[in-house]
Amino acid sequence: MDQLIKILNHEGNMVVSGRDLYDFLGIKTPYTQWMERMISYEFEENVDFAVINKKVNDESVFGSTRTIIDHALSLDMAKEIAMIQRTKKGKQARQYFIQVQKAYQQQVNLPKTPDEKIHLLLENSDQVNRQVKQIDSRVTKLEDDQPIAPGEYSYISTRVKRAVNEFVSVHHLVLNNKQRSKLYQDINRGVAEVTGIKTRTQLRKKDFDVADEFITNWTPSTATLQIIKQLSAVPENQTELV
Known part of the structure; x- marks a missing residue:
C-alpha cells in the first residue's frame, strides 16, 4: 500500500501530523487557523490530538531554526477531518486511513x-x-444419487426373475402368464417401497444393496397369493398355493 500521508508512532499510537494532512488536502487557509476550526468539531486534546512544538529550518536569509506548532492526530480524528473537507482529496485521505487501520488490525491479530x-x-x-x-x-x-450402472440394473432384473422362478418351483406351482405377472408386480412393488422409488428404473447406487437384500428375502404378500388363487382354479394335484 502506497503511503499517501506519513503515519507516525506517538507513544505507541498511530498518529498523523496535522501539517502533513493539511499539505495533502491542499488547504489554502493558514494552518493554525484551519486547525483551530477543525478542533472546534468537538475533538478533545490529549484524547484525539496532542499539540507539538516542532523546530524547522528557517528559510529566511538568517538561516536559523524556528519553532512551529503541529498536531499529532489520531487516525480517527484524521479520518473525520478528511471527511469534513468534502473534496476529492479528503475522500482519498479518508479511504487511505481506513486501509491503514485495517492493515494494522490484521498485524495486531497475528499470533506472536x-x-x-x-x-x-x-x-x-x-x-x-x-x-x-x-x-x-x-x-x-x-x-x-447416481443411477445404477447398466450391469447392476441387469443384475437386479436377473435376480427378480430368478426369485419369482424359484418361488414357483419350490412350491410346485403351475401358473399362467397373468398369475406370474402378479408375482413380478409384488416383488417390484416391494423393491420400490424399500428403496423409496416409484419404478425399478429409478434405482440409484445407494439403493443397490437394499434392493438386493430385499429380493433375497422376498416372499409374495398374502393379498397377491389370494389374487393368484382367484385368477384360476388350483390344479387337482395342488391342495394349496403355497
Missing part, C-alpha cells in the same frame, strides 16, 4: 507467541478437516 501460533495452526487444521469432511460428504451423496 509460540502458544498462539500453535493454537492458530490447530484451528486452521480443524477448519480444513471440517471442510474435507463436508466435501467428502457431498461427493458421497453425489455418488450415491
